Amino acid sequence: MGETGGGKRWNFGANEVVELSCSQNVPDFMNLLADNLDRNDTRPVVPLAHGDPSPYPSFRTDPTAVEAVCDALRFNHYSTSSGLPHLSQGLSYQICPNHAVEALADDKTAAILVVNPSNPCGNVFSRQHLQNIAETASKLGILVIADEVYRNITFGETPFVSMVEFAETVPVMVLGSISKRWAVPGWRFGWMVTLDPHNIMKDSGLVHSLANVLNMSTDPTTFIQGAIPDILEKTTDEFFSSKLEILRECSETCYQEIKKIPCITCPYKPEASMFTMVKLEFSVLEDIKDDLEFCCKLAKEESLIILPGRSLGLKNWLRISFAVEPELLKDGLSRLSNFAQRHSKKQQPC
Numbered sequence: 001m002g003e004t005g006g007g008k009r010w011n012f013g014a015n016e017v018v019e020l021s022c023s024q025n026v027p028d029f030m031n032l033l034a035d036n037l038d039r040n041d042t043r044p045v046v047p048l049a050h051g052d053p054s055p056y057p058s059f060r061t062d063p064t065a066v067e068a069v070c071d072a073l074r075f076n077h078y079s080t081s082s083g084l085p086h087l088s089q090g091l092s093y094q095i096c097p098n099h100a101v102e103a104l105a106d107d108k109t110a111a112i113l114v115v116n117p118s119n120p121c122g123n124v125f126s127r128q129h130l131q132n133i134a135e136t137a138s139k140l141g142i143l144v145i146a147d148e149v150y151r152n153i154t155f156g157e158t159p160f161v162s163m164v165e166f167a168e169t170v171p172v173m174v175l176g177s178i179s180k181r182w183a184v185p186g187w188r189f190g191w192m193v194t195l196d197p198h199n200i201m202k203d204s205g206l207v208h209s210l211a212n213v214l215n216m217s218t219d220p221t222t223f224i225q226g227a228i229p230d231i232l233e234k235t236t237d238e239f240f241s242s243k244l245e246i247l248r249e250c251s252e253t254c255y256q257e258i259k260k261i262p263c264i265t266c267p268y269k270p271e272a273s274m275f276t277m278v279k280l281e282f283s284v285l286e287d288i289k290d291d292l293e294f295c296c297k298l299a300k301e302e303s304l305i306i307l308p309g310r311s312l313g314l315k316n317w318l319r320i321s322f323a324v325e326p327e328l329l330k331d332g333l334s335r336l337s338n339f340a341q342r343h344s345k346k347q348q349p350c
Helices: 026-035 064-072 100-103 127-140 200-204 206-216 222-234 238-258 290-300 327-342
Strands: 002-004 007-009 110-115 143-147 173-179 190-195 274-280 317-321
Touching: 002 274, 026 100, 026 290, 064 222, 127 143, 173 206, 173 274, 190 206, 200 206, 238 327, 290 327
Parallel strands: 110 143, 143 173
Antiparallel strands: 002 007, 173 190, 274 317
16 A cells, blocks of 8 residues: 555555556556556557557657657757757748637636647547637637647547637747657657747737746657658658558557447547547446556456546546557457456346
8 A cells, every 4th residue: 555646656556546646647556546556467568548559569659760869869968948049940830811618718718728629539520619719819819729638639620720720810829749740659759839829828928928928837858859851851751651541440459349248338439549438337337436546456367457537627537548459449449348248237137
């Protein structure tokens, strides 16, 4: 038994309870689930909780990206906090010429955060929805922060539309990264771009404040910066298309197999990213009271790790990552089905 972050943590036994404080984050839950694995289970652990596809052969990054990093190791000097000057050319964006949100906003509201495409749901917002967001933000006099790190990982019917296209309506701050598209989360390289055609962010002092914040942190890794131009320019279209096809296949497998499990509901077929959120139906389960107990027992009994929804603020849901080898995903979903059947309420004889 141990304690962490002000909350208690126990491994699940027959009648044991897990309690985690509200301050816990995803890594804390990952560690808890790993603690509940049965070390005597000889099956390989199926990790469908953490969205890191990079260890799997089907998702390895393009050799061009690796070669670019190796070539760029000569960049061993300090960088400015805003990055090496040549990066701005490759990371440029082009600007093209709701009531619920308004009800939530108050005088302390500074921005609307839009995560599109979405982690953890795998959905893609329509153009009309994004336009409504832009118009609402403009009416409220606030900016939009657009997290678009999954912008190039879409494989459904809804086309991706960048919030950049609405910068004439409202100031937009866009967040991007190479982590997802190139499957290199360990390289830790991202960027922030401000779209401010009417100088609203500049005149208010926000851009200056952002620069001051950057100066408070460690400078970006220089050799990754040095590799960015070649990574962006030389990676072939075949690399991206093959990865999207695998993700499309895996998302379809995940959606179809989950539909066969009575205690789990997938309300939305994922069209992007590498995750889906599913809801637990406890009315058909007999000895599991919440999402955390479900995931801990699942780890112990099936060596399958799935993230409890409470780690993302959505209790009694699950986040499943499908960015693993297709056969490993099928194995994991089969274990999930077996676990659900074993813990389902038994029908009483008539």
